[in-house]
Amino acid sequence: MSALNSLGLPKPPAKTRVVVAMSGGVDSSVVAAQLHEQGYDVVGVTLQLYDHGAALARKGACCAGRDIHDARRVAESLGFPHYVLDYENTFREAVIEEFADAYLAGATPVPCIRCNERVKFRDLLETARDLEADCMATGHYIRRFDGPAGAELHSAADPTRDQSYFLFSTTREQLEFLRFPLGGLASKAETRALAARYGLAVADKPDSQDICFVPDGNYAALIEKLRPGAAEPGEIVDTAGRVLARHRGVIHYTIGQRRGLGIGGLTEPLYVVRLDPETRQVIVGPKADLATRIIRVEQVNWLGDGDFQAGEHEVRVRVRSTRPPRPALLRATAPTRAEVELIDPEEGVSPGQACVFYAREGTRVLGGGWIVKA
Template sequence: MRILAAMSGGVDSAVAAGLLREQGHEVIGATLQLYDHGTATGRKGACCAGEDIHDARDVADRLGIPHYVLDRERRFREAVIDDFAGSYARGETPIPCVRCNQTVKFTDLVTLARDLGCEALATGHYARRVDLPDGPALLRAADPARDQSYFLFATTRAQLEFCRFPVGDFPDKAAVRAEAARLGLAVAAKPDSQDICFVPSGRYHEVVAGLRPDAAEPGEIVHLDGRVLGRHAGIARYTVGQGRGLGDASRDGETPLYVAALDAPRRRVVVGPAPALPRASVEAGEVNWLVPPPAAPLRCAVKLRAREAPRPATARWDADAEGGAGLLRLDLDEPGIVAPGQGCVLYDGDRVLGGGFLRRPAPAARVEAAGKVDSAGAAA
């Protein structure tokens, strides 16, 4: 086959390309330059910019395959970085890796691969793709600690048909590095990228403040019962479930407090005790199905955050909601913490059924007393 290999400059995508080349495929390497090459040079924890582009080119030279660098800075800024900042300004917790996969990587690279006459697109993601009687299926990686299927839920069925994930069957990262060494690739010992690729410093609120100053405006920290407990320096610094960075508002007497909701219009951070945070019912929009949408309630497992284990739930698909776009409603067997903007991914065993983006919970109840707030953080 002629296969386009997405090469980020890291060891995983390098091994993916190397394995396919060794298997006799005609491999073409492609690296997306996603943000400023100059400012990224020498930074640790980045990808798709700076030294990583040079590393990808070196791997291509070692493998004897052609390599192209594609400038997608503008596309990445509009589809990922601007969306990232806007999400925080709305009081959500974005997941930029999903947006990047959904837009720049899979949409653009699949188009490029087809333009080049390729029969498949290969990436270094830790996930598995298998052909089943009902079509291609996306499965969790063999290494549960590295599994990235959660970040691939927005991959369409047509894209999945075209994609390959050569490192998904490796038992752990050590085995991938050993394979890179066997192939003679200089990136065998290269450290993993860390944090958000375009914010390697970890100070994401600074990026958000530069693009959306309203997300950095100070406001009140308010208890669920309406008491004002303190001040904050911008809602972009907080996410639901967070306990750090609350200052004097981190405790109510002897009771630790956590972020329960973000009220962006009023610039309020709403806090409460841990038992008040979990929810038994959640909703997700922008849903992508990798199986036919269920016509009846469906028992499944769901992940509400990338690093949590799937939890049992019952899913209901309302195809007519939101003007026909559809809405996924879930009843969790055990309540979980819901951070609007994060992914909500459904599994049947190892198979990804589909997923969407968590929506802001509807108020469980309005508190009639003046000055109090409801459980979704809106003024009563």
């Protein structure tokens, strides 16, 4: 068997075509520059996801005007081909519309996961195959190892940059084709140092913030624009049903929220513990009411060894991207559904968020699912 190159393929770099998903940020630009320097046949591809360039001056956005310009500039400076693909309609249908519907249903969606799942790692990956690429590389901070049973997903070496929560739905087939060159770096500072060494104009470019199509963070305003009349007023009630105040629309609230409830004269702080879009009620209660031990998940993507439905799995789970994994028991209730029992209760578990599974020891990502009930 031929010796493997740095991407794990049995071909010399010059004969290995790599499509690099270039968002216009420093991470994917470094990946493209690094692979180009190593002699790979690099092809950069950037997706136009929304606004047809109208977001040119927006800060904190991605995949729009300024970022497309930056990606193109990096490719031109290094001398490899670069293509921009218009995926605006696909992105709207597969990501933005579901985001709006989920909020209206009282959930707290994570559109970045859907974008990876339905656009970047599905449609873009197929484009890479059409371009006769041997693999596709991205700037995500996550690691891919070849294990005894095939490619494995592992969290990044730098836990502060780890993006495994947002990539749990990556399938085994996709994982065989994907590469993540930055996952083993010790810090983001190391990435920026590489960008400076390669002379990239984006070396000091700030990281994108919030959801790319809501760069100002005002989710409710976007929902009202997409679904006129969605922000109907209603009641704020306690867990016993007593009316405490009025609100200006369920879409303005999330599970675990404490501030901005407009309820005065309380002896103890109250938190949003449940949302009921059908009755337009925001239900509040003491902090203890946020504690959750049993979580139901659906649309499970299993990346672990063995049969997902065979018995009980001792795992660690992450119920929000900002929280560390916690010990839990995972029990399959159907091929793509499961019940998660947390060893110690978590607060503020919300439908619409992801529940990502990790090995009890080590860094391996075992998959995950979407929280439907807590």
